Amino acid sequence: DVQLVESGGGLVKPGGSLRLSCAASGFTFSLYSMNWVRQAPGKGLEWVSSISSNSQYMFYGDSVKGRFTISRDNAKNSLYLQMSTLRAEDTAVYYCATSGEAAAGQWGQGTLVTVSS
Amino acid sequence: DIQMTQSPSSVSASVGDRVTITCRATQVINNWLAWYQQKPGKAPKLLISGVSHVQSGVPPRFSGSGTGTDFLLTISSLQPEDSATYYCQQANSFLGGWTFGQGTKVEIK
Numbered sequence: 001d002v003q004l005v006e007s008g009g010g011l012v013k014p015g016g017s018l019r020l021s022c023a024a025s026g027f028t029f030s031l032y033s034m035n036w037v038r039q040a041p042g043k044g045l046e047w048v049s050s051i052s053s054n055s056q057y058m059f060y061g062d063s064v065k066g067r068f069t070i071s072r073d074n075a076k077n078s079l080y081l082q083m084s085t086l087r088a089e090d091t092a093v094y095y096c097a098t099s100g101e102a103a104a105g106q107w108g109q110g111t112l113v114t115v116s117s
Numbered sequence: 118d119i120q121m122t123q124s125p126s127s128v129s130a131s132v133g134d135r136v137t138i139t140c141r142a143t144q145v146i147n148n149w150l151a152w153y154q155q156k157p158g159k160a161p162k163l164l165i166s167g168v169s170h171v172q173s174g175v176p177p178r179f180s181g182s183g184t185g186t187d188f189l190l191t192i193s194s195l196q197p198e199d200s201a202t203y204y205c206q207q208a209n210s211f212l213g214g215w216t217f218g219q220g221t222k223v224e225i226k
Binding site for chain 2 (some may be wrong): 033035037044045046047049050057059064095099100101102103104106107108109110111
């Protein structure tokens with residue numbers, strides 16, 4: 001079975017940094033584009049970033065461009081999101097998800113990031 | 118940037134009712150339009166991709182349609198387990214640039 005397990009969330013002060021990880025199993029990770037999608041408490045879904053299977057292409061939402069960096073290690077079946085200059089509005093559950101047919105086919109359970117002083 | 122607007126924001130219907138959710142784009146989009154179901158405290162679940170491609174394991178009462186700027190998610194006969202929030206999502210490209218609608222909460226009367 002496909003499994004995506006996010007980790008690395010927690011409480012961080014405004015202006016701080018955090019690195020999220022997503023461990024993938026149950027499928028050939030290196031063949032799939034991957035994504036980060038977030039959801040602020042009580043709010044809707046917001047796409048954050050995408051990365052192609054071979055890391056050749058990376059895309060970012062306007063709200064995180066220049067502050068967040070997506071990366072992956074296909075040898076370790078892992079996806080990462082380096083977040084810096086964090087703001088209160090970055091507080092959310094962050095999900096990693098696979099890409100297929102321009103949609104998020106499989107999702108992890110999410111990891112909560114709280115930005116607060 | 119393309120914006121996606123769902124209507125209604127919420128709907129309350131009885132078991133067996135037909136429920137239709139609309140997703141409207143601010144400009145004509147390609148067929149990269151998906152629908153998700155999310156239950157409280159859970160990750161979203163992909164129901165439909167490519168406007169009308171129902172995912173494996175999704176009950177056939179769910180269907181998608183539309184073209185251009187207007188897209189529909191239809192639940193033909195509402196079941197208690199369909200109580201959830203539903204989101205549409207469009208993609209600027211095959212690899213990324215996604216935009217989600219604001220969500221539609223479906224409740225059972």
